[in-house]
Amino acid sequence: MKRLALLLFGVILVTSCTERLTTPGGCPSLCPGGAPEFRDTVLTAIFDRDSSFTGYSSLTDARSLLLSNGGELGESRALIRFLPRGDSVFAGDSLKPFTIDSVVLSVFLQARDTTVAGIKLDVHRLPATFDSLTTFAEIEAAMVPATLLRTIDVADAARDGRLEMLFTGDELSKLTFVPDDFTRLVLGVRLRAPSPAGVYLGGVAGGDATPLYRTFTQAEIADTALQKQVLQRGVSQNITLRDAPSPDDPSLLRVGGFPAARALIRFEVPRYLRDTATIIRATLELAPGAPIVGIPGDSARIDVRAILADFGAKSVVQPTQIASGWFVPGVDTVRIEVASVISLWLGGSTFPTALRVALGQEFASFLEPQFRSSRAPTGGPRLRITYRTPAGERAF
């Protein structure tokens, strides 16, 4: 009987080969259920239930610093506070005083207005007390010829790259510290150009593009192998200072700007969409209520998220699903594909049918769109939804 059982299972094993079931076909002629049917619908934002709010992100978190010298872009200055350098260096088994051979300061050019030639960057040394509370007027007043460290000529062909300033000999006196400085170097940067232009410099959140402060020293120690040391300091805080805050028109939805704003837009979603439709594409369309300006070739990202609970300005944002879209200066409508986000609204979901719209890099873009709100006569926020109707009872 054992042999019989083994034989039986052997037969089953041999005959139980793998399957390959795929056959070419063509819908709708071959497809049970017929061809899928798609429909389009447009949802407009609920009237007067969309707003912009500020106060979410910090001016110091920017990945880029903005420099501009008037025109559509206004006036922008950069303030860079380095970490304290210290006045001694660890050599051997203890801290040793040092003498400075040279200092290299550098900033990173991320992007520039390539249509303007003769761009220069004036780098000033500012009082160590200057920080994120400093106003535009204060930094402007402090950036006088006496505080000028160096003027960087940005080559007309330069698109990006690190811009370095080497200080040696007598020039080192411009970088000496008094006790109240606590060895902290603070720089201010201003753009000069024959015509209005804009420049992006890397900020502390910009990764390798962060400003650097390097001091090449000669430590007072007998061991010659330990004498030459480099003290490199990064940025503790950097901000962009604008001559005026972004306009705050309550009839518009501002996204980004200074201070950075985020918009909350609420929609009414019909039951048939929530319950039975399969949404395949959803496009959030935002029409600017004022021209979007920036340097030529500039672009910015808009991030759209769902919210977990609607508490107005303090709404809790869904953390994992995010839809993004890019826009450029002069665009007439910003479109963001948000199907993956609004799919959270469907079925038995309890998600509020609202979207939180924010600039991808806040405080780091000249582009600060102000979109028409639901209060505008035309052009308010709208969702264009393409969906598939339920397959219904067609089964054969």
Added chain:
Amino acid sequence: MRRALLWVLTLAVGIAPVSGQSSQFGLRGLGQPGRGLSVAALGMEGAGGLLDGRSSRNPAALGLLSGTAFVFTSTQAWRDTENPFGSSSTREQRFPHLQVAGPVPGSSLALALSYSNFAVRDFTLVSEGTDSPRGIPIAVTDTLGSTGGINDLRAGIAWTIAPELILGAGVHLLTGSNRVFSVRAWADSAYLPIREAAELSYTGFGMSAGMVFNPTSRLHLAGTIRKDGSLEVRRDSTEVGSVELPWTLSAGLRYRLSDRIALSGMLLTQNWAVANDGVVGLGGLAARNTIEVAGGFELIRSVRRPEHLPIRLGVRHTQLPFLLVEGSQPRELALAVGTGFRFARDLGGIDLALERVRRSQGSGFSENAWQLSVGVSLRGLVSGP
């Protein structure tokens, strides 16, 4: 008895998850009809199925069983499919028939429980094309699939009135489901893929009656009549319709030219047109009446052990009930060769059948398949008193 049940349960549990079939002619309607034949009968393309107690077509044939038997069938198919959208090679594995049957000791009755495919709807269909949900054509890839089918669970009884005449009856429970899914992928990533799934479940009942008549020692006649009721169709537990099932009439004969040679023939017809309204109401194209004709030849090499290494040949022509596309009715032509051997004092047996099957509808849709069926039968699992 316990051991026999263990065998049945082990095999049933072991085989259930891997059954499958993928003929394109199973796409529409209820799918591709099953056959309820043992591998010995398949070796003659079903020509002797009405006189085969191991098949589940004729309950009266149970009276021909000389002892209790467990029958298990496995079929592997290799198929080349062609249609206007392309061609492909598929392979599949299924377990279309299983039966436990035998005479009731001390009586002229025989009983059977069997499982067989009533209709099989396993397929995966891939198509490419374009769609324009927003007016701009976008390339799409559609995948549509189904697994499962309708099972025919039969309880049958046969009464041997006299050596010349056996009557039989059976009740059939039709149950099963199709797990249907569709996926659409867009070439434009702005469009989300569509994934939909549904389960179609089926419930129905049927009854059958049959007879075996042996007017002479060389001529054996058989006939059956079967009526299946209305098949209720549910989609995800919601009733969406019903399909009227057909009457089945069949007749067969076997004539023994000599002790070693037998010829068989079978004619079967089903009025599937009664299912047309239900099938169309659920999105199908049409259901049409069918006729199946089969003829077979068996050469017995050992008169003392007739099931040991016989040679079986068969040919069959069948109309398929469900239209794949508008047009002529699909049809199937099959040739078979089979044999078998017995071992362990004839307690165990393995039958083999190799079929060459061609199915077609019009000039655009066709498939050619090799089907290898292996049948395992165990006798004497249930001890008599």
